[in-house]
Amino acid sequence: MSSLGTFVLFVTFVTASYAAAASVVGARRRSTRLVESGIGAAYLVAALLTVASALIVYAFVVGDYSIRYVQLTSDTAQPLIYKLTAYWGGLDGSVMFWVFVLAVFGAFAVRNTRDSHRELIPYVVAVIAVVEMFFLFLMMVHTNPFAPFLTETPSEGQGLTPLLQNPYMAIHPPSLYIGFVGMTIPYAFGMAALITGYLDDSWLRAVRRWTMIGWLFLSLGLTLGMIWAYEELGWGGVWMWDPVENAGLLPWITGTAFLHSVMVQERRGMLRVWNMTLVILTFLLTIFGTFMTRSGVVQSVHAFGEDPKLAMMFAVFMVIIVTVSFGLVLYRLPLLRSRHELDSWASREAAFLANNWVLLFSALFVLFASMFPTLSEAVTGDRLTVGPPFFNKWMLPIGLILLGLTGVAPLLAWRKTTLANLRYQLLWPTLVGILTAIGLWIAGVRVWSSGLCFALSAFVITTLVQEFVRGAGVRAATTGSGRFTAAVGLVARNHRRYGGYIVHLGIVLMFLGFAGNGFKQEEQVLLKPGQQVRVGSFTVRHESIRVSQDARKQAVTATVSAWKDDQALGRLYPARWFFHKNESEPTTEVAIRRGVFEDLYVVMAGFEVQAQSATFHVVINPLVNWIWTGFGVLALGTLIALLPEQAFAMALGSVPSGAATAPVLLLLLFGSPALARAQHVGGSTTVTVPGTQLERELRREIVCTCGGCGRQLVADCICPTAAGMRDEITKLVNDGKSREQVYAYFIEQYGSQEPLAMPIDEGFNRLAWAVPYAVGASGLMLIGAAVFFWSRRRDEADEASSASDTDEALARRLEEELRDLD
Amino acid sequence: MRQKAFKVGLTTLVLAVAFGGLLYSTLREGAAYYKHVDEVMTDPEAWYGKRLQLHGFVADDSLLRRPDSLDYRFQITNNGKIVNATYSGVAPDTFKEGAEVVVKGRLSPEGFAVEPNGVMAKCPSKYQPKSGVPVRSAASTRASE
Numbered sequence: 001m002s003s004l005g006t007f008v009l010f011v012t013f014v015t016a017s018y019a020a021a022a023s024v025v026g027a028r029r030r031s032t033r034l035v036e037s038g039i040g041a042a043y044l045v046a047a048l049l050t051v052a053s054a055l056i057v058y059a060f061v062v063g064d065y066s067i068r069y070v071q072l073t074s075d076t077a078q079p080l081i082y083k084l085t086a087y088w089g090g091l092d093g094s095v096m097f098w099v100f101v102l103a104v105f106g107a108f109a110v111r112n113t114r115d116s117h118r119e120l121i122p123y124v125v126a127v128i129a130v131v132e133m134f135f136l137f138l139m140m141v142h143t144n145p146f147a148p149f150l151t152e153t154p155s156e157g158q159g160l161t162p163l164l165q166n167p168y169m170a171i172h173p174p175s176l177y178i179g180f181v182g183m184t185i186p187y188a189f190g191m192a193a194l195i196t197g198y199l200d201d202s203w204l205r206a207v208r209r210w211t212m213i214g215w216l217f218l219s220l221g222l223t224l225g226m227i228w229a230y231e232e233l234g235w236g237g238v239w240m241w242d243p244v245e246n247a248g249l250l251p252w253i254t255g256t257a258f259l260h261s262v263m264v265q266e267r268r269g270m271l272r273v274w275n276m277t278l279v280i281l282t283f284l285l286t287i288f289g290t291f292m293t294r295s296g297v298v299q300s301v302h303a304f305g306e307d308p309k310l311a312m313m314f315a316v317f318m319v320i321i322v323t324v325s326f327g328l329v330l331y332r333l334p335l336l337r338s339r340h341e342l343d344s345w346a347s348r349e350a351a352f353l354a355n356n357w358v359l360l361f362s363a364l365f366v367l368f369a370s371m372f373p374t375l376s377e378a379v380t381g382d383r384l385t386v387g388p389p390f391f392n393k394w395m396l397p398i399g400l401i402l403l404g405l406t407g408v409a410p411l412l413a414w415r416k417t418t419l420a421n422l423r424y425q426l427l428w429p430t431l432v433g434i435l436t437a438i439g440l441w442i443a444g445v446r447v448w449s450s451g452l453c454f455a456l457s458a459f460v461i462t463t464l465v466q467e468f469v470r471g472a473g474v475r476a477a478t479t480g481s482g483r484f485t486a487a488v489g490l491v492a493r494n495h496r497r498y499g500g501y502i503v504h505l506g507i508v509l510m511f512l513g514f515a516g517n518g519f520k521q522e523e524q525v526l527l528k529p530g531q532q533v534r535v536g537s538f539t540v541r542h543e544s545i546r547v548s549q550d551a552r553k554q555a556v557t558a559t560v561s562a563w564k565d566d567q568a569l570g571r572l573y574p575a576r577w578f579f580h581k582n583e584s585e586p587t588t589e590v591a592i593r594r595g596v597f598e599d600l601y602v603v604m605a606g607f608e609v610q611a612q613s614a615t616f617h618v619v620i621n622p623l624v625n626w627i628w629t630g631f632g633v634l635a636l637g638t639l640i641a642l643l644p645e646q647a648f649a650m651a652l653g654s655v656p657s658g659a660a661t662a663p664v665l666l667l668l669l670f671g672s673p674a675l676a677r678a679q680h681v682g683g684s685t686t687v688t689v690p691g692t693q694l695e696r697e698l699r700r701e702i703v704c705t706c707g708g709c710g711r712q713l714v715a716d717c718i719c720p721t722a723a724g725m726r727d728e729i730t731k732l733v734n735d736g737k738s739r740e741q742v743y744a745y746f747i748e749q750y751g752s753q754e755p756l757a758m759p760i761d762e763g764f765n766r767l768a769w770a771v772p773y774a775v776g777a778s779g780l781m782l783i784g785a786a787v788f789f790w791s792r793r794r795d796e797a798d799e800a801s802s803a804s805d806t807d808e809a810l811a812r813r814l815e816e817e818l819r820d821l822d
Numbered sequence: 823m824r825q826k827a828f829k830v831g832l833t834t835l836v837l838a839v840a841f842g843g844l845l846y847s848t849l850r851e852g853a854a855y856y857k858h859v860d861e862v863m864t865d866p867e868a869w870y871g872k873r874l875q876l877h878g879f880v881a882d883d884s885l886l887r888r889p890d891s892l893d894y895r896f897q898i899t900n901n902g903k904i905v906n907a908t909y910s911g912v913a914p915d916t917f918k919e920g921a922e923v924v925v926k927g928r929l930s931p932e933g934f935a936v937e938p939n940g941v942m943a944k945c946p947s948k949y950q951p952k953s954g955v956p957v958r959s960a961a962s963t964r965a966s967e
Contacts, residue, residue, distance in 0.1 A: 383856035390852030
């Protein structure tokens, strides 16, 4: 197995080098056959890496502990899902996973664009292949995931860190990697454009969509990382400016900057060098991020692995990237001349430029501050460290400036905005913003940064609403359709712009969530049973501590009761889990009571089983759920902006009036936080597996409560109590109850989580993570359904083509009426 | 053209100076020296009142906790030098005698006063660094807030 895997990697390396060579030679000799074979080789690389991935996954599943990497990150008792995710749970596997994702993604990108960008494709293939070669080389000489033990083979693995045995961690690295890799595609196209000299704006069109995909996945990865930090690490926050978090944030910032400045180039032919620079920087930062977290160059909690050899290779690779890329930019400088100068500072391109500067400055700042300990040590010999307060001091104002620009920039006209236009655009939003600020002041909000953030958010939301309402109004007047239909038509007609607005709305919601942090209240106390502590409007009383065992861990669970003002919230079960393989590293199982406006977040930090006393860290986290909701909205907006034109063109053919209302209402429903709320109180939305299957699983998850069987699973226990419980489970499942409801039933019966083999943490709350996906998926399905049904009407309605012509004219007119009033 | 270049240059200069000044002043407040116990205790007076991150090991038989409270007293040692420290609050699980710790706070003649959430304890286990994945215990994470 191990040697087969290594052999596959070698073959892949050879194939990748062939792809690079054949493509370049073919392009220079104008030999179509060579170019074609290069493309074929690129596909082959993807196929081979799929084989290699299948091999390592197989090794994990069958438990081949002769492979060192498998032995380090897996064991037999691990649930199957975490055996699979262990693939990217450690350094070696994650390098392979990275290049696997790159190969597959690259193959798709090439397939997608090979006909429309014939002259660029060979070089695109070559650049992607060279990047693949670097990672493959790294694996072959240094981090081969297939490396076997040279001496005796252990018969059992060490197991994946318990901290990583969490559903968010299972999907966080892949999405972050897809984001990173997605940024490689634009870089490859940019390089191809520089090498060939085809520097018109067509390469941008090819990569804009890929950049958006990459950006979406980066956003998803970062959000999942935040959720994971919030739920698993138990320090009560979501983001702490750790070097690893920053490594993911940096390319996200430059990617955001690129997505904005690319519009300026499309519309006005400016900023061409700048865009190329951003593309290169974004790619470089993805590599740098990997380097930063893997090499120990930043002495953070993460960078344990002092690995000079790896650092060396990455350093060389990055130097090569910088030299070659910027060398090419300098060489092509004459071709990258702007077609226009900046006409006025009161214009959209100027606002975009400002946005770019602020974003770039923030990226530089984050980079500087992350590297500051290393820098200061190198320069002065004294190692100086900076903490999150320092980051916050800088990033708060930067964030607020960006938020303000989010509101202002889309309202400005291209080239030059007149005063009258400014007044027309900014009057209402400014009023609403100021009124919000005054209202907050009267309401007694005294945290200036959060207050300002709320006021700015109100301002931005008003601008967005105004854009939609006015646009829909104009459209409704000209097409004579209803307002809702007009609004949907508007989004479909200008889906990039309005998708972008929806993304902005998502960002605003996330900002609200971050701003809530200004009102965080926390308390650390030692409580004996019966004692209570008051934090803000919440009261928490400690009831008891229990110790339980199962095959993989020992769990210490506290039972606490909570009240908000005088209203009882029921019981919470914060716990510590001691996995047998990692006794010294207990995991914190936080108990969270989610709410629209605030979360009650209880951590059991320490305990004394004899005295039944425990140390609690109680945190009130206001508005934190808006971060996740905001991400859902952001994902939806990105998807709308991403969808190909045809999808909307068909829908626009003949929208039956009123047909659009339902999807819009549904979208509003899905997008609203009410859903997140409904998830916790209403019925479950999980897909139930066939009853018998669920039953079988439940019997393995619930223990006998008779007290005499030593917490045996209901499935195995032979006492009458267990038989009764089995009947109860059967009955509940047949009544159509979901797993959580069965849990809830038993918890209620027993008054604690005693019957559960694994303490749960408010079952429904765990579903909250699904909300962003549900929103995104529902949006996709709705749009898909709309396209499908409305496009079928085309045969009947032949006026569709003429309608789209008038639509074209209308869109232009709308654009002009709203914008170019100069 | 030359005038324009002059304008751009001047603007850049002003902005750079302003940001540099701001950065420097915030850094002076926000930064802490990262030192080992023996580096500091050879000349403790020089470090009084400065923000420090002190790296060392919890001395054996020195960790005391007042009953029914979160007040700790302990000694941190490194290369034969010892400093007394006090802390009040939640400490990570890995905070034990013999554990490697990094504590944040200030040194005074009375000893080292650790600030709230200022205890980070490294676990002595054989950790493989995880890719893109923090390896930190909850409390040490909170401690580095």
